Amino acid sequence: MHLTLEFAGGAELLFGKQKLQTIDLPDNNTSWTIRTLLIWIRENLLRERPELFIQGDSVRPGILVLVNDTDWELLDGLNYQLKENDNILFVSTLHGG
């Protein structure tokens, strides 16, 4: 599955300052959700200090998630089922104002 990941508001600092990444998730038999995407991100993209991005099975409180510009709170949050070419944006609200 092809996705675009965006990191902003300081979250990009945890990903080598890369703001935009396109990724291809392996096709497995179960469908991908934000929950399983986060596990994939932790294993494949997060190099250092994963606790600043992921806590428990979710993003750290204070990091906003938008799916195609829409607040994930409107989309079932962690259980949102990812679709081909979705754009997932992670914005930190925790960095300097």
Place this chain on the structure above:
Amino acid sequence: MPSATCVSCNGQRPAALVRPKTSEPYCKQCFFDAFEREIHETIVKEQLFKPGETIAVAASGGKDSTVLAHVLKLLNERHSYGLKLVLLSIDEGITGYRDDSLETVKRNQQQYELPLIILTYKELYGWSMDEIVKAVGRKNNCTFCGVFRRQALDRGAMKLSVNKIATGHNADDIAETILMNILRGDIARLKRCTLIMTGDESDDSEGSIIPRCKPLKYAYEKEIVLYAFYKRLDYFSTECLYSPNAYRGNIRTYIKDLERLRPSSIIDIIHSGEQLLVKQSTKMPVQRVCERCSYCSSMPICKACLLIEGLNKGVPKLGIGKTERYRKEMQKKDECCSDQSLCHCMKEKLTVNEHN
């Protein structure tokens, strides 16, 4: 794709976000309208500005001050406040650190067509942060950056003789400060930190010379970030070079945890803080004025003056750690600094957080 529709335009448009204050789904357009309207209502209700005033918007290039500058500019025109707005930025003089954020502020100046004034630590204190680090070492410079940063805006605003300073403190910041002062049992600050305006006629605490206001006091950080994102505002985010105050950092995490459980908790904390009454008989710490710079200080000589004295005398450790004896000596000598510097009470900064 999203099934929810906006509650504000009766489902004409699909919702884009959940507003944390009310947990209601809003579309982008209605969110912009509501966000701007609520800040306008706060400004009017709290009488933050008077026609003809010059307002320095504290601009760091970060999300809060960028949204503040954008919204104040917009509301000033939309509702004819009659304000003269200026962006005021402070350059600490740390090689490489401010470059990106000052570039952002310079772009903001073009985008919003507002005058920009950048004042350096060198101009304000006679010392840049790089020079201070050279003199005191990396281990101790946090004391300086905390104290100097805190009063830089006041010093700058005085230099420019503006009527007021507007800062980008948002609801999350205020809730955090309220909790921090409760945990510390700091009644004087607890009362003060809930005020939307300090240093004006209604504020009975002495010392602050230029009034400060916080137009974003009731605006959630989440909404500020989403407003900036949807409006494609140009802001800069960085990790602070200095390790954040660990105590404050823990409270911030706690607030964000609370928000996830119940988003209204942030505004609830602010309302609770505002309702607290201090018994008349409670002994409040005596507010006095620094003998050198005549700004509010709990000690005869304020922390900033002590630090500058140390730097100029080549004993930079002067302001760090046990200071009682030095303060007394300085008092005796009393060579007044010509500069009208301003200092808030910095008692808590005496315990220094070291860099990692």
